Amino acid sequence: MNKKKENNAVFWVFVTPVVFAFLLVVIVPFFLGVWYSFTTWTSSARAGAGTQFVGLTNYFKSFQDVAFSFSFLITFGYTLVNMVAINFVAFGLALLVTSKIKGRNLYRVGFFLPNLIGGLILGYIWQFIFNNAIPALGHTVPGLEGLAKPENLILATNTGALMALVIVGTWQYAGYIMMIYIAAIESVPMELHEAAQIDGAGAWSRMMKITVPMAAQAFTVTMFLTLVQSFKQFDVNVSLTAGGPSTMFVGKPILGTELIALNIYNTAFVSNNLAQGQARAVIFFVVLALVALIQVYLNKKKELEL
Amino acid sequence: MKKFLAILVALAVATTGFAQAKLTLMQGKPEIDAAFKAYAAVWSKANNATLTIKTLGGTSNAMGPQLKADFAAGSMPDIFTIEGPEAYAEWAAVIADLSDQPWVKNTSVAFKSGGKVYGAPVAVEGWGMAYNADMLKTAGIDPKTLTNYAAYKAAFAKLDGMKAKLGVNSVVSMAAAIDMGWVVAHHNFNSYLSNGLAYDDKSVAKDLVAGKVNAKRLAEYADWVELLFQYADKAVLTTGNYDAQVNAFATGKAVFLHQGNWTDPNMKAANATFKMAFAPHGSMSTATDGIFVAAPSYYAVNKDSKNAALAKKFLNDMITTTEGQKFMVQDAGMIPAYSNVKLSPTGQLSASVQSWAASGKIYAWNQGLTTGDFRDKSLAPIYNQFANGAINKAKFIELFTTAVANYGK
Known part of the structure; x- marks a missing residue:
């Protein structure tokens, strides 16, 4: 056996389990799902119900549902605000913990910790904070009485509830993104900073002219991660707002903070319409893939090679 | 240490292993979960079987997604609860006919469809x-x-x-x-x-x-x-x-x-x-x-289960034995839906429901x-x-x- 053949054999020995797992849990379900979206498939034992091919019916019905369109709209809005919030906070935190501040390793751990708590639990914890802790502050601290009024409850209004999702989303994810920024900031060569300092550049212009451009690769990654994370937000959505409060959209009363993933779940399991939920998931996939590709393309253009 | 572990593993295998029939029951009442599990352990021991209680409650329809997932995976529970005609329609093809069960004559609120009994009432609520x-x-x-x-x-x-x-x-x-x-x-x-x-x-x-x-x-x-x-x-x-x-x-x-x-x-x-x-x-x-x-929810038996007969026996035991009745009424605090059960729950609100029901x-x-x-x-x-x-x-x-x-x- 020559060297090349041996390498090949080793290659396949190592790659086969991974390919097998990838096929089994990603590729097969994906295409099965796409197939189901064209049928009347429902995972139940309804007497006499078989799976029939119905073409694009599920897709047409999805687009006719105003709640689905509304979910798309607010998901875009939520994603935009959430991306900005997470990245600003994460970059700020990264600058903080790469400075000479005392106890920075402790802060790194602290800021990263929320990311280790499951989204569902996190949602319930924050629901308690918004519904009980903040009004309790209003009851006890003089000057903050407004917080105790029921009409000022953050989760009682639509914009408030959406903002609450952003706050919790940021709190959960900023620490993770911070780690990526830390790596990027620490990999910027010190000579650049020293040279700029000799030329009289201040801290702000050094950050804007050196750190940010040098960290452009990190931005590509963090933007992508936060974009996808925000688009797919589900667990915090379920536990924190469950889609509420309700709002009017083109004359129909619908759920006001039902992000797209929750809408898909509700279609599949509350309305007992798995095939249509599957169709919505396919639409979601196409849109998210397009948006993500555009984002990566735009970010890549900003990256520089040293 | 290794020996100790080996013994543990052997024990675990021996107790859950071959000779015992396995039953799974899925229900939607978190407030009775602990009492149910305690009774399931007692019943399992007496019947040389393993009855597992799965509880999915909280919001409405919380059980639906899990049942669908289990059904798709071919691991539908042997007993599960349904809530009236809509849920029955969803699972009609796998629900066993319970008309011949001994407890049927003791209840007026069993779930019926087309003159046949398909569900054993969980409780009066x-x-x-x-x-x-x-x-x-x-x-x-x-x-x-x-x-x-x-x-x-x-x-x-x-x-x-x-x-x-x-x-x-x-x-x-x-x-x-x-x-x-x-x-x-x-x-x-x-x-x-x-x-x-x-x-x-x-x-x-x-x-x-x-x-x-x-x-x-x-x-x-x-x-x-x-x-x-x-x-x-x-x-x-x-x-x-x-x-x-x-x-x-x-x-x-x-x-x-x-x-x-x-x-x-x-x-x-x-x-x-x-x-x-x-x-x-x-x-x-x-x-x-x-x-x-x-009686808003009912136990249904999966007729495709290989232990369907045992599942039926469990329901019957729960309704007719002293231990089963004690679980339903005293430990779980539910109002019995069966005339042969003479116990009463102690909760004030349950007592109120019973007195309204008694006066029709x-x-x-x-x-x-x-x-x-x-x-x-x-x-x-x-x-x-x-x-x-x-x-x-x-x-x-x-x-x-x-x-x-x-x-x-």
Whole structure:
């Protein structure tokens, strides 16, 4: 056996389990799902119900549902605000913990910790904070009485509830993104900073002219991660707002903070319409893939090679 | 250490292993989970089997996704609970006929379809307006008079003026947040469907499914909803969860609670010692002297299970043996749906349901005749907006009527 053949054999020995797992849990379900979206498939034992091919019916019905369109709209809005919030906070935190501040390793751990708590639990914890802790502050601290009024409850209004999702989303994810920024900031060569300092550049212009451009690769990654994370937000959505409060959209009363993933779940399991939920998931996939590709393309253009 | 581990593993294999039949039961009542598991352990030992209890509760329809996943994976539970005709239709093809079971003759509320029995009732349950009897006494209100809208309106106004004296935050503990949609869009909604009607009169529900509302009935019902929302604690009403709603009543911060007898364990946990009972709903101008009582969920047996016979035996044992009855009534605190069970639950609200049922003053649960989709996705948002003050009563009636007209579309 020559060297090349041996390498090949080793290659396949190592790659086969991974390919097998990838096929089994990603590729097969994906295409099965796409197939189901064209049928009347429902995972139940309804007497006499078989799976029939119905073409694009599920897709047409999805687009006719105003709640689905509304979910798309607010998901875009939520994603935009959430991306900005997470990245600003994460970059700020990264600058903080790469400075000479005392106890920075402790802060790194602290800021990263929320990311280790499951989204569902996190949602319930924050629901308690918004519904009980903040009004309790209003009851006890003089000057903050407004917080105790029921009409000022953050989760009682639509914009408030959406903002609450952003706050919790940021709190959960900023620490993770911070780690990526830390790596990027620490990999910027010190000579650049020293040279700029000799030329009289201040801290702000050094950050804007050196750190940010040098960290452009990190931005590509963090933007992508936060974009996808925000688009797919589900667990915090379920536990924190469950889609509420309700709002009017083109004359129909619908759920006001039902992000797209929750809408898909509700279609599949509350309305007992798995095939249509599957169709919505396919639409979601196409849109998210397009948006993500555009984002990566735009970010890549900003990256520089040293 | 290694030896110790090996022995442990061997033991685990030996106890769960070959000779024993395995049964899985999936149910939706978290409040009875611990008692159920304890009984399952006793029964398993006596029958040389392993019965696993899976509990998925909390929000409405929480069991649905898991059942579907298990069904798709080919690991459908041997026994699972269904809630009326909509859920039965979903699983009709795998539900075993239980008509020949010995317990059938002992119950009048088994789930039937086409003259055959398909479900063993879990328990009798009921709700009305739970009231704090001590507070009503202080206010000089006789709960027996609370049978129609006018009586409630006067009582609520009087109690509202005495909030400081009674030490309450609000008159009614009511919830209408989206994840509490089942309180308004399932339970309260049933006042529209069945209050004041004969127990088997399903005409209003049938009309609704056909897209028609009864305008007079709806107008009176909307008055009732408005009254409940008006005298509720706004924070609990718009954002509160189950605990917030129930505990407001249990800790003496509200005179009335819009919930059912399943809150008995919560009352016990909160050490609520005051006298409490149910009064009828006041959703109509005429008097409706009864509360909503039914056996709303049923155990169904998976007929494709290889242990179907054992599953049937379990149900029968639970209903007929002393141990099974003790679990159902004393440990789980449920009202038995079987005439051969002579025990009574100790909770005050369950006792109240039993006394209403004993005097025959009961109205049906008809919300199960409508789809979960209609209740959760069409109705719940309307109630939520009404509770938030985003819409008024006229708009509530208009949106309700439109939602019904679009039923199933």
